[in-house]
Amino acid sequence: EVVYHVQDLFRAKFLSGYQVLVTAGPTREEIDPVRFISNRSSGRMGYAIAQAAQAAGAQVTLISGPVALSPLTGVQLVSVYSAQEMLAAVMTQVATVDIFIATAAVADYRPSQPLGHKFKKHEAHWQITLERTPDILATVASLPHPPFTVGFAAETDNLIEYARAKLQLKKLDMIVANPVGIAGIGFDSEENELSILWAEDSIELPRAAKTELAKQLLEVIIQRYQKSGRLTP
Amino acid sequence: EVVYHVQDLFRAKFLSGYQVLVTAGPTREEIDPVRFISNRSSGRMGYAIAQAAQAAGAQVTLISGPVALSPLTGVQLVSVYSAQEMLAAVMTQVATVDIFIATAAVADYRPSQPLGHKFKKHEAHWQITLERTPDILATVASLPHPPFTVGFAAETDNLIEYARAKLQLKKLDMIVANPVGIAGIGFDSEENELSILWAEDSIELPRAAKTELAKQLLEVIIQRYQKSGRLTP
Numbered sequence: 001e002v003v004y005h006v007q008d009l010f011r012a013k014f015l016s017g018y019q020v021l022v023t024a025g026p027t028r029e030e031i032d033p034v035r036f037i038s039n040r041s042s043g044r045m046g047y048a049i050a051q052a053a054q055a056a057g058a059q060v061t062l063i064s065g066p067v068a069l070s071p072l073t074g075v076q077l078v079s080v081y082s083a084q085e086m087l088a089a090v091m092t093q094v095a096t097v098d099i100f101i102a103t104a105a106v107a108d109y110r111p112s113q114p115l116g117h118k119f120k121k122h123e124a125h126w127q128i129t130l131e132r133t134p135d136i137l138a139t140v141a142s143l144p145h146p147p148f149t150v151g152f153a154a155e156t157d158n159l160i161e162y163a164r165a166k167l168q169l170k171k172l173d174m175i176v177a178n179p180v181g182i183a184g185i186g187f188d189s190e191e192n193e194l195s196i197l198w199a200e201d202s203i204e205l206p207r208a209a210k211t212e213l214a215k216q217l218l219e220v221i222i223q224r225y226q227k228s229g230r231l232t233p
Numbered sequence: 234e235v236v237y238h239v240q241d242l243f244r245a246k247f248l249s250g251y252q253v254l255v256t257a258g259p260t261r262e263e264i265d266p267v268r269f270i271s272n273r274s275s276g277r278m279g280y281a282i283a284q285a286a287q288a289a290g291a292q293v294t295l296i297s298g299p300v301a302l303s304p305l306t307g308v309q310l311v312s313v314y315s316a317q318e319m320l321a322a323v324m325t326q327v328a329t330v331d332i333f334i335a336t337a338a339v340a341d342y343r344p345s346q347p348l349g350h351k352f353k354k355h356e357a358h359w360q361i362t363l364e365r366t367p368d369i370l371a372t373v374a375s376l377p378h379p380p381f382t383v384g385f386a387a388e389t390d391n392l393i394e395y396a397r398a399k400l401q402l403k404k405l406d407m408i409v410a411n412p413v414g415i416a417g418i419g420f421d422s423e424e425n426e427l428s429i430l431w432a433e434d435s436i437e438l439p440r441a442a443k444t445e446l447a448k449q450l451l452e453v454i455i456q457r458y459q460k461s462g463r464l465t466p
Contacts, residue, residue: 033389033414034272034338037264068301105267108354118389118413121341121365130359156266156351180267180351 010215013057014222020058021097021147022050023090023136025065027083029110031128034118041105041154043067045178045192048214049101050075056218058099063089065104083107083133090136099225100147102137103176105154109133138170148225154178163197174198174224176217196220243448246290247455253291254330254380255283256323256369258298260316262343264361267351274338274387276300278411278425281447282334283308289451291332296322298337316340316366323369332458333380335370336409338387342366371403381458383407389414396430407431407457409450429453 024046028036047069050062054074061076063086071077078093080086083106094100109130119126141149151172153163156179163177177195179185185192185207193207194217205216257279261269280302283295287307294309296319304310311326313319316339327333342363352359374382384405386396389412396410410428413419418426418440426440427450438449 031270034387035270035340036272037268037270039267039269107268109359112358118387120395124365125345126342126363128361128363130361132354132357154267154351162353 010052010055015053015099016057018058018098019096020050020053020060020099020101021063021090021093022046022053022060022101023063023086023104023106024050025067025069026105027065027086027107027133028081029083029107029133030114031111032115032117032119037107037110037130038066039105039107040180041065041067042189043069044190044210045152045214046101046103047072048210049103049218051211052214052218053099053101056222061093061097063093063104065106083110083136087134087136087139090140094140094143094147097147098230099150099221100140101150101221102140103152104136105152106136107133108135135170137172141171141173148173148221148228148230150174150176150221152176152178154180156180160195160197160202163195167197167199173228174221198224243285243288248286249290251291251331252329253283253286253293253332253334254296254323254326255279255286255293255334256296256319256337256339257283258300258302259338260298260319260340260366261314262316262340262366263347264344265348265350265352270340270343270363271299272338272340273413274298274300275422276302277423277443278385278447279334279336280305281443282336282451284444285447285451286332286334289455294326294330296326296337298339316343316369320367320369320372323373327373327376327380330380331463332383332454333373334383334454335373336385337369338385339369340366341368368403370405374404374406381406381454381461381463383409383454385409385411387411387413387419393428393430393435396428400430400432406461407454431457 025043026039026041028038030036050060054060063078078089110133112129112131137151149172155162159177163175167175175197194205196203258276259272259274261271263269283293287293296311311322343366345362345364370384382405386399388395392410396408400408408430418424425443427438429436
């Protein structure tokens, strides 16, 4: 049973002495020097979680794709562009991290052969071949000594089913299911609603401002982290 | 010969009584409800031109793709997403417009068959077929009574050659050549350098802040507009 005593958590600086790594925003995958493939992530949820973790006393690093948000006071910001760059930044940081919260909407496909010059339009049609990007979340979760790893699943259909499959397949400690394609919540919105799943159970966080949800989510993460027996500092 | 008396131009509110339509920013073309194709345009050049035209006394409408810029005081903002939406917004406005300045980096290809649900990754490769978007600039310039029409050409290679070809092919009054792929200028930068071409001549505007270049460019546009004999109000 999860009881919300969010105020106490932040007053007690519960995460003092812990390192939290958060990824946020979209990535961009170049088609040519001008064009790219990306997605509708605004980065707001990730920035709100980084801010909440900092307020709870953690030392926070935020690895962010291209977003229109201001850097956060007291949070170390690492700006990246592509999935490949985000993976490299995460792997540089992860060895000393206690909790890894991967909110970024990492592109899972990128052009196989990005062009070195701007493609000139002539033909009526243009075929682009995409290949898979590296799986940052699975890479971290399969490390010999992974941090407590929290993933996000953003889906338009069969959200909970996909989220639970991703939790198991990638060996995550927790996954946050994030409905997209609903007006007013999810990508590019100020509000959201979340389902949080772990091996034994799940909990719903009803629709609220992303800043408020971030605090509630962090509360649940800390409770599960405590029970994981990995609370060492 | 072009003489810069930019201060006089703005003091005299030279464009008072004229309607100026500016497009700015990138467009986004949906692959599925989450993913899209876009480009690196920040919208800064277009917003600076809209601001300068408003300062010169014009009644300005700014049709903008998704950007991270604040609306401009005294400028009517129309927010759009895709090339198709931008075309519709332009055609709604264009009949009463005296000068049309198309700075937007409109996507020239879009997915032929956008998906209604988020594509689930399974395969190692994914082929996307793209089709041409409508050509907003050519559509406007080929109207029976077009406004004075200024296009932009953003290129990584053979910039001037492509720009002059585009000027002639699309029957523009003027084209602004915008080098991209050079660090510190062009897309996503505060500075730029421009070449302005018209049927008989051209002029170079050396590297400067986009706000300053916008004023100089507007000066050249007004001079050419005067000489075009279309200055009627």
